[in-house]
Amino acid sequence: MLINFDQTQRLPSDERPRSINIFLITVFAAPLIFTSCSIFKPKPDNSSGRSIEQIYKSQRAKKPNLSKQWPTSKNPAFWYREKRIAPKAVIPESQSSKSHSLLSKNSFKIPKVFIDDLDLASLRQVILNQLKTMEFTDPTKIVRLGDLMVTNGWLKETLTSFLSLTNENLSPIEFSQRLREEFVIHRVGKGSRKQVLFTGYYAPVMQASRVRTKKYRYPIYKIPESSTRPQLIGHSKSYEIQGSPAPNSETWRNYTRKQIDGDGVLKGRGLEIAWLENDVDRFFLHIQGSGQLLFLDGTSVGAHFAGVNNYKFGGLGKRMIKDGAIDIAQGSMQGIKKYFREYPEDIEKYLYHNKRYIFFKLANEGNPRGSGGGELLGGRSIATDKKVYPAGGLAFVKLRKPILDDKNEIIKWENFSRFVVDQDTGNAIRGTGRADFYFGMGDRAGAKAGRLHEWGDVFYIVKKSFPKKSNS
Numbered sequence: 001m002l003i004n005f006d007q008t009q010r011l012p013s014d015e016r017p018r019s020i021n022i023f024l025i026t027v028f029a030a031p032l033i034f035t036s037c038s039i040f041k042p043k044p045d046n047s048s049g050r051s052i053e054q055i056y057k058s059q060r061a062k063k064p065n066l067s068k069q070w071p072t073s074k075n076p077a078f079w080y081r082e083k084r085i086a087p088k089a090v091i092p093e094s095q096s097s098k099s100h101s102l103l104s105k106n107s108f109k110i111p112k113v114f115i116d117d118l119d120l121a122s123l124r125q126v127i128l129n130q131l132k133t134m135e136f137t138d139p140t141k142i143v144r145l146g147d148l149m150v151t152n153g154w155l156k157e158t159l160t161s162f163l164s165l166t167n168e169n170l171s172p173i174e175f176s177q178r179l180r181e182e183f184v185i186h187r188v189g190k191g192s193r194k195q196v197l198f199t200g201y202y203a204p205v206m207q208a209s210r211v212r213t214k215k216y217r218y219p220i221y222k223i224p225e226s227s228t229r230p231q232l233i234g235h236s237k238s239y240e241i242q243g244s245p246a247p248n249s250e251t252w253r254n255y256t257r258k259q260i261d262g263d264g265v266l267k268g269r270g271l272e273i274a275w276l277e278n279d280v281d282r283f284f285l286h287i288q289g290s291g292q293l294l295f296l297d298g299t300s301v302g303a304h305f306a307g308v309n310n311y312k313f314g315g316l317g318k319r320m321i322k323d324g325a326i327d328i329a330q331g332s333m334q335g336i337k338k339y340f341r342e343y344p345e346d347i348e349k350y351l352y353h354n355k356r357y358i359f360f361k362l363a364n365e366g367n368p369r370g371s372g373g374g375e376l377l378g379g380r381s382i383a384t385d386k387k388v389y390p391a392g393g394l395a396f397v398k399l400r401k402p403i404l405d406d407k408n409e410i411i412k413w414e415n416f417s418r419f420v421v422d423q424d425t426g427n428a429i430r431g432t433g434r435a436d437f438y439f440g441m442g443d444r445a446g447a448k449a450g451r452l453h454e455w456g457d458v459f460y461i462v463k464k465s466f467p468k469k470s471n472s
Helices: 002-009 018-036 052-062 079-085 093-106 120-134 152-166 172-182 257-262 279-288 316-323 333-342 344-351 443-449
Strands: 142-145 148-151 183-188 196-203 205-209 218-221 272-276 291-295 300-308 358-363 381-383 393-404 410-424 434-441 453-463
Touching (some): 120 152, 148 152, 148 453, 152 172, 152 183, 152 393, 152 453, 196 279, 196 443, 218 279, 257 344, 272 279, 272 358, 316 333, 316 344, 333 344, 333 443, 393 443, 410 434, 434 443
Parallel strands (some): 196 434, 205 291, 381 410
Antiparallel strands (some): 142 148, 183 453, 196 453, 218 272, 291 300, 300 358, 381 434, 393 410, 393 453
8 A cells, every 4th residue: 555655656655645654654654553552462461369269160161071170089199199190080079069059158267165085194195295395496487377477485375275285185075275375276288279288208217337238339429528517497587597707617507419329529528427228218318307217226216307418409209290100199108208219210300300418416315306406206296487486386287187997007087186486497497388208217107198288177276365354
């Protein structure tokens, strides 16, 4: 159109009528104006503001075959993983709708009766363990507890008052009533459904040697330079381990797993504190952060966390799933170990992918200690993100647990609830919706920990700041 127009007029460009210039400006400028106007831009994605039910409804409209199920106590472990592997294996819609309605109706209610599935002695013991280390914390320091702000002294008073309450030998109904009257019950979690994803950890027990032999040739190391005593959570502004102030004391923190275990940069420096038989077992000792060593002379000592290098945790299971080495349902510790037994040539390839490296110290007495300083107790201790939840927090949890047979194989999953103390943290435990459940020591604890991947309810318990009103 513009070409024909110029040919018929045959006028110099500077002599064209003003209307022609206006026409050209309109033709070229209009598209730019339209595309820059906000009213012509696509609407922003507001899915984050919608409920999970709305998001699922929208996704089902786009993908009719998408699973419509919600987790229930009848579903098997890793039900969500199995749906991704075999999406055709679905639960009838009637069952799904029923479980969904029950969940949405009751998910935010505080329990009427607080039922604990373990013995009272273990609950009292874990509280005493944590109170011992809280003697050295600043009681005025303010810490975050989900959406609340409390002090270390407040947390200590909570544990002390709760311990006194357990000593009154009340019935479950009387105990629950007093708990509601004297404490704040604060639900925490992620998203609109306020839930927490639980994984498990434990302290492995493994054979070891004090010297290198043909059978035991995989060392675990102490921190290369002498360092100051690790500062525990609540004792400083940073919850990370503080190293030695000596010159060049941080050099070892820059070494990767490949440099240490593959290239041997620490060999010949007298840093080996024990030798293990299996490289994979050593790796999972690093993952758990502590363990128990059984030496050839019959003695037994604890291998406890002492320090860590500067690298973040690299997920081993995720990398193996991405490569197709294992499928999603095999992403547990047991599944990964099974793969390495069948394909030992891949051990170094995947282990070196995780650059993070743990250094240990030997301890003759006591169970592993959490990052908060307290001695951990199997079934009673949890780990959370210490930027979100404080060490020393008292909580009540509800989720599912695996039931094992004599061969440590899972035969079923059962709902349970109990009181726990928040005592630890983990590099992979981040945000309001994650927690790690400590199962204790040994293979049986490991069989439970390695397979736990469950959403649960968490209620932190805090002593009310005001005194109880008198009836007089």
